[in-house]
Amino acid sequence: MSKPPTVHDVARLSGVSTATVSRYFTGKTDAISPETIESVRNAAEALGYTPSEIGRSLRLARSRVVVMLVPDATNPFTADVAASVEQALKDFGLSMVLANASENAEQQDRLLSDAQGLRARAIVLQGAIDTPRLRDMASRQNNFIFVNRRPAPGIIAPYVGIDNFAAGRAVGRYFVERGYENCVAIHGPRHYSGSTERLDGFLAGLGQERPVFQFESAYTMEAGYRQGQLLLADHTRRYAVFCGNDMIAYGVYRAAMEKSMRVPDDLVIFGFDDNRLNEWLAPWLSTVKVPAFDFGPAIAKLIHEPIASDDPNRNVILPFTLTIRKSA
């Protein structure tokens, strides 16, 4: 109820100086006599003392907080990546603040300011939007990490993610191999470089000869549903649809269900990300599997062992695979 105890309270109760208490809590115990250690421990326990991370951060000029900016916190893939990062950071004694930009540039910029205010150890950007504010901050600081979307040209910062172009191309080639006709791409917003890379890769994989219908969609179920309705209004052909992510695919699936179409007999749907729910809830969805739970260790390592900015190892390219599922 009252103010939390401080080093001074513990020092007073155990009859030592604050320096000794601090030594105890920073692990310099081999410079303290055993009786003193005992006494400090008891005092701290009696008071329920925990060192203030705020006082410590101020003194050391570095905080233990990492901010993760996500484009959509309710996307299961995003949530899985965030969970993975949080888990990995914990092992280094770091905390993660989750901030949801909601696909909104202005929002993102506000959250970037907040992150700067917290003097975050690192700022992890999943699906960053390129804004002047971001460029300005990234040029002044070197604690940014870009995830799943490469930093805009001119910004030097590490990238963690898959090779989106190669993944898109793999899907394109798979479509060719299966002999799919009437190819469609419902890709994500063009202002994410990742979306464009996936699309370009897909087109490259398909080759020149076959035409591709292209739709742009937000990375949400609702937007995918709308595009799906548009596409399926014309009922006559069997489309093969490559979606920019799984959320879009879920939306298209719903549109297909409402038309009583069968997947994959009447409609082929291919997604992107393969969050862990697919295995359980979307046995009809073939998709590019991105290893969500490998992001945490890779990102935590980058934060914990900073690397010279000219080292090529700063970019971590994770492997993707194609998950091919039959309709249940």
Add this chain to the structure above:
Amino acid sequence: MSKPPTVHDVARLSGVSTATVSRYFTGKTDAISPETIESVRNAAEALGYTPSEIGRSLRLARSRVVVMLVPDATNPFTADVAASVEQALKDFGLSMVLANASENAEQQDRLLSDAQGLRARAIVLQGAIDTPRLRDMASRQNNFIFVNRRPAPGIIAPYVGIDNFAAGRAVGRYFVERGYENCVAIHGPRHYSGSTERLDGFLAGLGQERPVFQFESAYTMEAGYRQGQLLLADHTRRYAVFCGNDMIAYGVYRAAMEKSMRVPDDLVIFGFDDNRLNEWLAPWLSTVKVPAFDFGPAIAKLIHEPIASDDPNRNVILPFTLTIRKSA
């Protein structure tokens, strides 16, 4: 790259004192002359200055960070609640730290210490595990909020969530109304009070006469799958299964699919939570709808406008509904 600028840097550049800079950034602008405001703004912008939340927190003896402890960050319902809280807190200028206890008491206690170290404005516990450490902390501080699981007897802290007993009872009554035989409860871990309340309510709703098979399961898809396999090994009856949450239900569904059973013709599955993906991916799942996105505003309000500890309004009971879905 170098150290971030401070009030002193801004003060020096604009030729005023640090107090004036501080006044500018704390919004006391009507006590500063317009020219000075201009000059401070320019200096701050040129330096890329953002006030240090650390220095501020130390001085004001309160941080702007709220810690949310969740039992499983990869559960979409949990993630939705977290997203809702984060969103609502943002409007009050507060940040949310997400910490994943992974259903593990020891882990939870470690994270509680971390939260205390951060001098969190509030600690929000989704699905708390009752430990001595938690009791000790809760008795010293009054900034805990319990979500979806009532505080253990003796701990006084607000609760935000639904009436689990009433919800379970509603499901039981629904089962009676539909005339379901062979009722089964695959409930969550007994050490969560919420699980027991749901189960007791369910039994009460069913009434005395009909026997109920009971299984205990972790709140995961994998555990639900295992229980489902056990249950469905005996293939002969049409069971009506009430699951402790939707994750368990997904697991049971998978077990049923592998036996080529049809839902709800061969097996009735009822879930709990109704995260937003159900609408899209689980059209076969009837479930108790808990309004995930109403948690944020309720919790944020409790944090922003602290209420006397004897005020009954400290407990926020949110409404639930039954979502009845037909198999697609």
Add this chain to the structure above:
DNA sequence: ATGACCAATGTCAACGATTACATGCCTGAG
């Protein structure tokens, strides 16, 4: 001309922790 008052701004002591440096004490070699 004097003093009261106001507006704009400056001075400085916190807040809680860390750590370089200083101090005091003890041991043992010369």
Add this chain to the structure above:
DNA sequence: CTCAGGCATGTAATCGTTGACATTGGTCAT
């Protein structure tokens, strides 16, 4: 006996921000 050296511990400056209080200079009523 003296003093070097080491061990255990204390002293005090520092980190960035805020706000009570002090200061300055000007206006206005008497």
